[in-house]
Amino acid sequence: MPETRSVMSSVRHGFAGARDTVPMLVGAAPFGLIFGALATTSHLTPAQTLAMSLLVFAGSSQFIAVGLFAAGSTLPVLWLTTLVVNLRHALYSATLLPYARDWPLRWRLPLAFWLTDETFAVVEHRLRSGAVAGGAAYWFGSSLAMYGNWLLWTLLGIMVGQGIPGIAGWGLDFAMLATFTAIVAPQLKTRPALAAALVAGTVALWLRALPYQGGLMLGACAGIATGMLLDGKRQEAA
Amino acid sequence: MNVWLAIIGMALLTLAIRASFLVLGRRWVFPPWLARALHYVPVAVLSALVVPMALAPGGSIALSWQNSYLIGTVCAGALAWYSGRTLPALLASFALFGVLRYFA
Numbered sequence: 001m002p003e004t005r006s007v008m009s010s011v012r013h014g015f016a017g018a019r020d021t022v023p024m025l026v027g028a029a030p031f032g033l034i035f036g037a038l039a040t041t042s043h044l045t046p047a048q049t050l051a052m053s054l055l056v057f058a059g060s061s062q063f064i065a066v067g068l069f070a071a072g073s074t075l076p077v078l079w080l081t082t083l084v085v086n087l088r089h090a091l092y093s094a095t096l097l098p099y100a101r102d103w104p105l106r107w108r109l110p111l112a113f114w115l116t117d118e119t120f121a122v123v124e125h126r127l128r129s130g131a132v133a134g135g136a137a138y139w140f141g142s143s144l145a146m147y148g149n150w151l152l153w154t155l156l157g158i159m160v161g162q163g164i165p166g167i168a169g170w171g172l173d174f175a176m177l178a179t180f181t182a183i184v185a186p187q188l189k190t191r192p193a194l195a196a197a198l199v200a201g202t203v204a205l206w207l208r209a210l211p212y213q214g215g216l217m218l219g220a221c222a223g224i225a226t227g228m229l230l231d232g233k234r235q236e237a238a
Numbered sequence: 239m240n241v242w243l244a245i246i247g248m249a250l251l252t253l254a255i256r257a258s259f260l261v262l263g264r265r266w267v268f269p270p271w272l273a274r275a276l277h278y279v280p281v282a283v284l285s286a287l288v289v290p291m292a293l294a295p296g297g298s299i300a301l302s303w304q305n306s307y308l309i310g311t312v313c314a315g316a317l318a319w320y321s322g323r324t325l326p327a328l329l330a331s332f333a334l335f336g337v338l339r340y341f342a
Contacts, residue, residue, distance in 0.1 A: 023324035048241050055249035065248060075244055082248045086255050088283050093259040094268075095276040101264050112257035117284070124280055171339050174310055177291045178331045181311050182318035184284045185327075189319075193281050200282040201289030205299070208290040216286045223282030228275045 013134030017141030020126070024118035025149040027179025030172035031059055032150050035066070036157020043069040046158045053154040057116065057147065059176070061085045084212040088220065092120040099127045099135055107136050114143030121183045196227030306342055310335035 032053070039049040044066065052062050061082045068078050092115055100108055119142045127135055188194045200223025207215030259266075268276070292311035293299055303309065314331035318324055 023328055026325065026328055044241060048245065051242075052245050052248070055245060056252050058248075058252045061248065061252065065244070069241065069244075075240070075247065078244055079247050079251060082251050083255070086252050089252070089256045090258045091276070091279045091283060093256055095279045097259045097262065097266070098268060098273065100260055101262075103263075105261065105263065108260045108263065109257060112260040113253050115256040115260075117287075121280055121284070128277075171306070171335070173291075174307055174335050175328075175332065177288060177307060177311055178314040178328055178335070179324075180284045180288045181292070181315045182324045182327045182331075184281055184288065185315040185319035186322050187281050193278065196278045196282050197285040200285040204286035205290045205293055208294060208297075215290065216283075219286035219289075220279075220283045223285060224275050224278045227278030227282065228271070231274060231277070 009134060010137040013137035014141030014144075016134075017122070017126075017138035017143075018145040019141075020122050020138075021118065021142040021145045023182065024122065024179060025145060027175045027182075028059070028118060028146065028149055029153045030175040032153030033157040033160070034170075034172050035059065035062055036154040036159075037161030038063070038157075039066045040158050040161045042066055049158055050151070050154060053150055056082075057114065057150060058082075058086055058089075059116075059150075081212060084214075084217075087217060088117075089115055089120075091220070092117075092124075095124060096120070096127070099132060103136050107140075111136065111139050111143065114139075114147060116146055117180070118183075119143055119146050192227045192230035195230050196223040199223045199226040304342060306335055306338035309338055 035053070036049055039052070039062075040046055044052070052065070056062055056065075064081055064085055065078060068081065093112060096115075100111070103111075119139065122142050123135070123139045126138055131138075184197060188197055200219045202219075203222040204215045204219030207218055209215070210218070288311065292308050293301065293305075295305065295307040300308065310331045313334050314327050317327035317330055321327060
């Protein structure tokens with residue numbers, strides 16, 4: 001029965017996606033924990049905190065929102081900040097489109113909702129390496145793992161938040177930093193990629209004081225341009 | 239500020255950004271130069287996120303052994319680069335970071 005076989009293979013690809021995402025779960029866990037603790041000990045109710053993880057599902061903008069609530073910010077400022085902070089996800093969306101263009105919209109839309117930094121890194125790596133079959137199921141598996149993990153740790157943060165004062169000062173944000181670094185480092189083995197990383201990092205560091213993570217976007221763009229330029233030269237030389 | 243309204247707006251905006259290109263499907267084909275540029279998105283974006291966090295965790299540049307974020311990040315990066323395995327690199331860097339924070 002070919003249909004049963006295709007369902008089985010989807011399940012297998014889904015599990016593979018979840019399994020390859022496990023290191024990312026470890027990195028995101030402390031981040032979710034602090035978010036839950038921080039949000040409920042500042043301005044949000046437990047229901048609002050959980051709803052934010054459930055509906056927005058974007059760590060850095062959730063943190064910034066908590067800060068803006070505390071600062072008594074206005075709705076337009078909060079929304080504009082969300083837009084700018086999450087703009088890098090548009091690049092992810094564009095990067096994955098060539099692989100996903102033939103999938104039905106009823107898959108592409110939910111998969112887009114779950115497109116975090118971590119799932120992007122895992123899925124892009126897999127698709128780029130040529131393993132395109134089962135890509136949607138793989139992405140779905142990675143998404144569910146990240147989503148379940150984020151909700152679980154937000155919930156735990158809500159529960160322990162009040163009990164552990166000063167949890168925000170533990171340096172748990174290092175987990176995310178280490179995760180992103182461990183994703184990038186193995187990719188720096190070609191010269192254009194290394195140059196892209198160096199330029200992106202230097203520009204972002206230099207412009208880090210710009211508001212709305214402007215340094216991040218300009219750094220990323222400078223890095224992409226650098227990689228492309230060197231890549232072009234290499235292809236001409238070949 | 240109405241928190242629920244704020245959350246719903248954030249949710250819709252975030253989804254709109256993430257779906258921006260993915261909803262286009264077959265209606266849009268990338269020119270080859272753009273496809274090549276997108277190749278460098280993961281490395282460039284993640285580096286732009288990571289470098290300022292590691293080198294200037296408090297806002298100003300801290301190039302010293304006292305900067306446990308920097309030491310821990312170098313550890314995670316070096317191990318992942320060398321072994322190609324993410325999880326052991328992460329756990330080792332967490333341990334080192336914890337020790338550095340404890341003695342700092």
